[in-house]
Amino acid sequence: MTPTPDDIKAAARRIAGDVRRTPVMELDLGRRVTLKLEQLQITGSFKPRGAFNAMRARPPGPAGVVAASGGNHGAAVAAAARALGLPAEIFVPEITAEAKRTRIQGFGARLVVGGAAYDAAREASEARAAETGALLVHAYDQPEVLAGQGTVAAEWSEQSPGVTHLLVAVGGGGLIGGMAAWHAATGVTLVAVEPEGCPCLHAALAAGRPVPAPVGGAAADSLGARQVGALMFPLAANLRAKGRLVPALVTDDAIREAQLRLWNEARVVAEPGGATALAALLSGRWVPPEGARVGVLVCGANTDLSSLAIPPQRGAG
Incomplete structure (x- = not known):
């Protein structure tokens, strides 16, 4: 059973005392974007x-x-x-x-x-x-999990009502599936971003069904599902058929660059999976259409800070 917007509203009420309402922020990255800072959620991700x-x-x-x-x-x-x-x-x-x-x-x-x-x-x-x-408790292929992840979309809709395109990283599909359930009839377009090394939604959309895909690369520990969930796939495929789900693949180098840009320009720490959505915009793998108002989900921050390879800062403190 795939979740409905009513299921997501019920989930939001059910977990209201358990999770944080994470903030949004505006950032100029060559164009204005709205970041949803879900890496500030308890445990450091949307999960x-x-x-x-x-x-x-x-x-x-x-x-x-x-x-x-x-x-x-x-x-x-x-x-x-x-x-x-x-x-x-x-x-x-x-x-x-x-x-x-x-x-x-x-x-x-x-x-x-x-x-x-x-x-x-x-x-x-x-x-x-x-x-x-x-x-x-399945990581992504369970109705209650999908509905819970869909509360990100419900919350974000209240915070940024004018956003037209949302960039979201994809692993097994729980997050994008929950967001697709919420946005089934809203008119918002989802950009489903995957690393080239973990393209399971890309492979499923090409095949018309969930199929095994390679697992590897910098974000494999968070986005490295072998194939997308059976519950989320109809939700994603439905939006894809309407032209409101756009797949994008990004390189590991682009992901690392997105991590550094988030740190250097906003002091936001993101793990590779958490920076994957932004990588599509920064690298040009997804180009916003004219008039688009873009939102980017930063979905996780659980990384060793040394992995950011941040150069030492010099100067007076």
Whole structure:
């Protein structure tokens, strides 16, 4: 069952006391853009919205919750479980950054590392949930998770009502799927941005269905799903058929440049996945049409600050 705008409104009410209403800011990057600073969400990404909604809509039993994650979803589930007084077990692949592993454990979850990529962690988490009876909170292919992520779009619509085009990074599709559900009839166009190394929505749109795609590159730990979710795909395909979902692919170099621009011009820290949407605009992989009012979602900040390779600042302090 795919979520509706009413489901997203219900999710917003359900999680209102659990998550932050993240700010927006205007920035001149050669043109004026509106940034939605979802990296300021608790745990450093948009993911708690879906995690809290799933766990409040279907309260887990004493076995708690199990999830698979590249890192951000795991931290969100762990934080939500701690807030609700539940045990959590998080399965992550070997590519998960050390900063994200530490973050998950810091929220009190049991961390299990194994497998080269997200799919291996997902399979292990599903087996563990079946064994223990814990609630499995899927990173993106679950109605309650999609509705929770869609609250980003609902909130942003109130904050920036004149924006016509929204750039959003895509991994397994929970975020873009929730946003597509909210914007099904609003007239807003979504630009679905993926790294060239993780093009699972691009591949699905070309094939007409979710299909396996390569996983690699700088943003693989947050955007490295093998294929998009079955629930989100009809939502994205519907908008694509209407000309209101535009796919874009960006290079790792463009992602790193976007990270640096966010830091240098706004003092915004973003992980590679969090800067991927902006990379499409800065690199020219997506060119705004005449008269467009552009919004860019900065969706995550869980990165080792040394990875930004920020040159030392000299001068008087």
